[in-house]
Amino acid sequence: xxxxxxxxxxxxxxxxxxxxxxxxxxxxxxxxxxxxxxxxxxxxxxxxxxxxxxxxxxxxxxxxxxxxxxxxxxxxxxxxxxxxxxxxxxxxxxxxxxxxxxxxxxxxxxxxxxxxxxxxxxxxxxxxxxxxxxxxxx
Amino acid sequence: xxxxxxxxxxxxxxxxxxxxxxxxxxxxxxxxxxxxxxxxxxxxxxxxxxxxxxxxxxxxxxxxxxxxxxxxxxxxxxxxxxxxxxxxxxxxxxxxxxxxxxxxxxxxxxxxxxxxxxxxxxxxxxxxxxxxxxxxxxxxxxxxxxxxxxxxxxxxxxxxxxxxxxxxxxxxxxxxxxxxxxxxxxxxxxxxxxxxxxxxxxxxxxxxxxxxxxxxxxxxxxxxxxxxxxxxxxxxxxxxxxxxx
Numbered sequence: 001x002x003x004x005x006x007x008x009x010x011x012x013x014x015x016x017x018x019x020x021x022x023x024x025x026x027x028x029x030x031x032x033x034x035x036x037x038x039x040x041x042x043x044x045x046x047x048x049x050x051x052x053x054x055x056x057x058x059x060x061x062x063x064x065x066x067x068x069x070x071x072x073x074x075x076x077x078x079x080x081x082x083x084x085x086x087x088x089x090x091x092x093x094x095x096x097x098x099x100x101x102x103x104x105x106x107x108x109x110x111x112x113x114x115x116x117x118x119x120x121x122x123x124x125x126x127x128x129x130x131x132x133x134x135x136x137x138x
Numbered sequence: 139x140x141x142x143x144x145x146x147x148x149x150x151x152x153x154x155x156x157x158x159x160x161x162x163x164x165x166x167x168x169x170x171x172x173x174x175x176x177x178x179x180x181x182x183x184x185x186x187x188x189x190x191x192x193x194x195x196x197x198x199x200x201x202x203x204x205x206x207x208x209x210x211x212x213x214x215x216x217x218x219x220x221x222x223x224x225x226x227x228x229x230x231x232x233x234x235x236x237x238x239x240x241x242x243x244x245x246x247x248x249x250x251x252x253x254x255x256x257x258x259x260x261x262x263x264x265x266x267x268x269x270x271x272x273x274x275x276x277x278x279x280x281x282x283x284x285x286x287x288x289x290x291x292x293x294x295x296x297x298x299x300x301x302x303x304x305x306x307x308x309x310x311x312x313x314x315x316x317x318x319x320x321x322x323x324x325x326x327x328x329x330x331x332x333x334x335x336x337x338x339x340x341x342x343x344x345x346x347x348x349x350x351x352x353x354x355x356x357x358x359x360x361x362x363x364x365x366x367x368x369x370x371x372x373x374x375x376x377x378x379x380x381x382x383x
Contacts, residue, residue, distance in 0.1 A: 075208075126295075129295065129345075130295060130324040130325075130345045133295065133296065133297045133324070133345035134297075134324065134325075134344065134345060136297060
């Protein structure tokens with residue numbers, strides 16, 4: 001399945017590196033300020049798309065922002081906010097926090113710590129979106 | 139069989155149970171009901187009157203209008219009955235719902251008792267004459283508008299949201315509807331609409347979408363009204379009974 005992920009990054013010297021994965025595929029990319037990452041993943045019917053921000057540099061304060069995800073030529077629209085981000089906090093920083101920050105965030109599309117953003121994916125994508133609309137409790 | 143010794147609750151329920159418009163339209167979440175209503179066949183001029191040069195999404199101040207515009211192609215509308223001071227109406231409704239969570243029908247229903255509403259066309263207007271036949275009292279009307287879709291036009295799958303747990307609400311008149319037009323309702327197939335049909339639609343429960351695959355404009359009239367008004371109420375009950383046979 002073709003997966004297109006648009007990401008914006010901010011950094012000074014340390015360009016963010018992200019690992020994109022599903023159950024059967026994994027690929028690592030070094031990002032620039034504007035990115036259009038195109039993946040060809042063999043997705044399971046029930047799968048999880050993961051974006052692991054692996055080189056957070058607290059001195060550089062590099063940040064990755066997920067702007068848009070297009071799967072199977074279908075824009076996941078605002079449903080990307082159903083994804084969650086589980087940070088791997090810098091232990092030194094974490095110790096200083098009171099109260100402690102949460103284990104995970106959802107909605108979250110700005111990766112300001114190292115960690116894994118993930119979203120469950122159900123094929124076919126069009127039907128996944130219909131079910132998201134169906135269960136939207138707005 | 140005697141009914142003399144049965145409990146009062148059961149006796150009353152059996153003797154007094156009837157059709158409740160709120161149960162049919164709000165609680166059941168039926169996706170659509172075809173109503174036995176016929177509008178007169180419109181002339182070409184009548185159809186022209188339903189079209190508008192003004193951008194509907196702009197008129198209603200949809201948020202992120204440009205950003206989200208890829209989700210609609212050619213979809214437009216024109217208003218025939220609604221709030222007379224449209225700017226004031228938008229100011230009030232936007233203050234409460236700046237994300238446009240609720241659809242146009244809902245917004246108009248919500249402020250019906252607060253603001254002044256009236257026809258914005260004269261008495262000879264085709265739409266006005268047709269609507270008056272089923273809704274003679276203007277107090278029962280919240281909004282009358284057209285929606286048009288050119289050949290190749292579409293609206294992406296989406297859901298509308300209601301302020302008061304509505305289900306069936308929108309009186310939908312297929313004024314100009316060639317074959318190859320699609321109104322899809324997720325999990326229920328396509329609504330079996332033919333030109334001239336009048337449906338009561340529930341656009342609040344299921345994702346739905348429209349596409350005009352024909353070579354002609356598709357024009358519908360959308361009426362938001364008090365479903366307890368006498369003619370409409372009876373049409374709904376008749377349609378419900380028929381659909382349950």
